Amino acid sequence: MKTCLYCQQRNADVRKECAGCATPLPAADADLQAHRVRRFQWFCLGLAVFCIAMFFWLPRNFY
Numbered sequence: 001m002k003t004c005l006y007c008q009q010r011n012a013d014v015r016k017e018c019a020g021c022a023t024p025l026p027a028a029d030a031d032l033q034a035h036r037v038r039r040f041q042w043f044c045l046g047l048a049v050f051c052i053a054m055f056f057w058l059p060r061n062f063y
C-alpha cells in the first residue's frame with residue numbers, strides 16, 4: 001500500500017497516481033520509509049534529551 005502525500009488516501013502499490021486526487025505517487029519503497037521513521041524517532045529522542053539537559057543546566061532564577 002502507498003499512502004498519498006497530498007490527501008492521505010491509501011492506494012495499491014501498482015497504481016502510479018492517487019485514486020482520490022490523481023497526484024502522482026512517489027516510488028518510495030517501504031525500507032526507505034522505515035529508515036526515515038527511525039531517523040525521525042531518534043531526532044525526537046535527542047530533542048527530548050536536549051530539553052531535559054537544558055532544564056537542569058539553565059538557571060531558574062532569571063528575575
Ligand SMILES: [Zn+2]
Pocket residue numbers: 004005006007008009018019020021022023
Ligand atoms: Zn491523493
